[in-house]
Amino acid sequence: MRAVYDDTTIRVYQAYSDAIADAALAAGTFTSPPFKMDRMTWIKPSFLWMMYRAGWGFKDAGQKRILAIDITRAGFEWALEHGCLSHPDESVSKDEWAAKKEASPVRIQWDPERDLHLRPLEHRAIQIGLGKEAVQRYVNEWVCRISDVTPLAHKIHALVQEGRLDEAEAERPAERPLR
Template sequence: MIDIPGRQIRAVYNEHTIRVYQAYSDEIADAALARGTFTSPPFKMDRMTWIKPSFLWMMYRAGWGYKDAGQRRILAIDISCEGFQWALTHSCPSHPDPSMTKEEWDKLKAASPVRIQWDPERDLHLQPLAHRAIQIGISGEAVSLYVNQWIRKITDVTDVAHAICDLVKRNELDQALASLPVERSYDSVGSRTSQPS
């Protein structure tokens, strides 16, 4: 059994790009796939948007694409490693350190267009595991960079999500595991940017 650190970025990546996941409505997904990046409207540039390298955490959040109409399309977004690193470098935790004053926290948030939090990773049944998966919330300048510079490719993986979900429902777990994206440890200074949530 592999001993996985409590907080470790795991993702599908190569030397140029790293894959993150988001779930959207048909309208946003169709526009993004047609253009190769997100289009405003319908995508809202002024809202924080969360990107997730963990496929199974995305499945938990979106219920395999069945949770609601706003998350029915699962998108795999390949972004530049440089952009991903920029996001980590310009981030702060999503919650203040207990030792911080309100003024210190407000100053840190104002200077950080990216939020980081670590939530329990999920198994095939979407139950929590002991180790955590990183969630990256981008806002302001980071959203503009994400949409206009970082994104290299967007792929609709909704059918893949549904197929794995069906395998899990039929208790064909070995096949379901074999169908998952292969996520490897991603060595980055960003893994030190947050406290446990």
């Protein structure tokens, strides 16, 4: 897994409507309403996977604002420790997996990482779905800083469309393997 991080925080990305983004930026965390505390919210440490999911912020009005959210490393690690894979693997029965999924406040999903053209790569990027207790912790304890990176996303997208890939890569957030 790759991410922007330091000793105390890790950056995740989410895409939202103007109403949710503006409220979160003003408050320094997510506020309800317009943010819905009772539904699962997915965080992604991969900038390019977020661009794929939100179409560089052009996909639809509900995903037009790309937010970079710096959260505590302790919170991120809590989420991983309390997570359940979104889909069962061969190591457990379907019944065991269903029980674990029901009890878990976090879903873990691995999807193909993306390149600057948003094509799938061989390695995987993690998505973390926060529900139940995890959403409360995320909003009230883990969020350290929120910034709007929509202009950066649009700039990188324009550079890719112009074929200026070296410049686009230089603008991309410097993600490195998480240790």
